[in-house]
Amino acid sequence: MLQQFFILCSGADSNILKTCSKGEQNKYAGIGATVFFTAVMAFIASAYALFTVFENVYTSIFFGLIWGLLIFNLDRFIVSTIKKTNSFKSEFLQATPRIILAVIIAIVISKPLEMKIFEKEINQVLLEEKNTMTLANKEQIATQYTPKIEKLNSDISSLKNEIVGKEAETNALYDTYISEAEGTAGTKLLGKGPVYKEKRDKHDAALAELQSLKQTNAEKITALETQIAALDLEYADQITTTQPIINSFDGLMARINALDKLPWMPSFFIFLLFLAIETSPIIAKLLSPKGSYDYKLEDEESAIRTWVTQKVSQREKVLETDTLLNNKIYGEIAEEEEIYNYKKQKAEELLKLQANAFHEVQVKSL
Structure with a gap:
């Protein structure tokens, strides 16, 4: 079986x-x-x-x-x-x-x-390629957000530096009026005189400006940090959205390319x-x-081939003989007077009918 x-x-x-x-x-x-x-x-x-x-x-x-x-x-x-x-x-x-x-x-x-x-070796190659693609993807997405975040961080640094500068100015005024009161600078007179009061007023005005600046810049810094947090969140969303595409990078073509490596x-x-x-x-x-199978198969095929060739040859001979007979028969018929007269009579009748039909058509068109 x-x-x-x-x-x-x-x-x-x-x-x-x-x-x-x-x-x-x-x-x-x-x-x-x-x-x-x-x-x-x-x-x-x-x-x-x-x-x-x-x-x-x-x-x-x-x-x-x-x-x-x-x-x-x-x-x-x-x-x-x-x-x-x-x-x-x-x-x-x-x-x-x-x-x-x-x-x-x-x-x-x-x-x-x-x-x-x-499969294991291909998986290792694909893992390395996925890691490379992940890093490249993060860098590519980061190029869209890093300049914006760096600009916002620069603005925050500028606001903080502005506060630090104002604090330094206020502290300098504080040291001035304290030194005036102690008599170690300025008029060098011990006590709180008119000069001391004037310098104290300048310090108090600078301190008020410092407090106002801190409050204003704090609000600006908070707004900038909110923008940075939003950009970080958007960046993370982009990474989360594109990572599945990289994780699914293990199709047929990817595996063939990995195999070639x-x-x-x-x-x-x-x-x-x-x-x-x-x-x-x-x-x-x-x-x-x-072998014997090949000989027997060849014998069977040659028998069929010979039979077909013989049949074709016979048909060709039949056709050739039939053509010769037809030519001879019709040639003899063409020479018979009776057939000639009969066909002439029928041709005359046909011509008369055609002439009558043509005449009737012409009359109707007048």
Whole structure:
């Protein structure tokens, strides 16, 4: 039962194979098994590749099954259409397009399985790329907010420096009138005289201005800090909004690019493995000697070809003979007087009818 299934997979004529030896049947069963398991691996590879795109098991299995059946049909067609001849060069020439197609199929099949085999290494590469993208994204978004925040911080520093300058001025006036009262500066007279009162008034006026300036600048600083907090919040929202896009950067193309960044030798040998599997049925047919199945198949095809050629030749002879007979018959008829007179009579009647019809039309138009 299993052998018959694999023979069916090989594309060989089971009726002819039944008349061949067991060795011949086993050979084609082995070729069919290779075709079948190649299709199975194509199904697994495509299902995994599609899962990285759709992230849905049932969708991936459905389309993977279609792809596996397509590869199965292609491989079966490739193997079944290679005919054994007595010339290796002729066999190789007819197999060349099929080998090229096998190489393409091997590439398509091996790439998703490579991604699965090297999944951990690919995840590491993607993690590094995501971290780099995250930092770059933060820097890019920061360029939109940093100048504004720096301008606001500069304004706050200016307001604070203005308060510090006013405080220094007020403290200097305080030292002046205290020194005047102690007699260590100014008039150098001990006590609180008119000069002391004047300097005290200046200090009190400066102190009032300082208090007013502190209150005014404090309100301005609070407003500026509120703007900075709003910009920080907006910056954080931008980071939060764009980060999921970076986190989802693990699709099929991203994984293929990550795979290309890994050492090429392991991937190359996996490709060679699938290439060997994919081309093995073709190579087996090319290298195997011409067996009884090939002779019987050639005999059956040549019999049909001869029969078709014979039928075509017979039809051509019939046509040629029929043409000659028709020419001779009609040539003899053309020479008979009775036929000539009859056709002349009918032609005259037709001409009279046409003339009468034309006359009636002309009369009606007047």
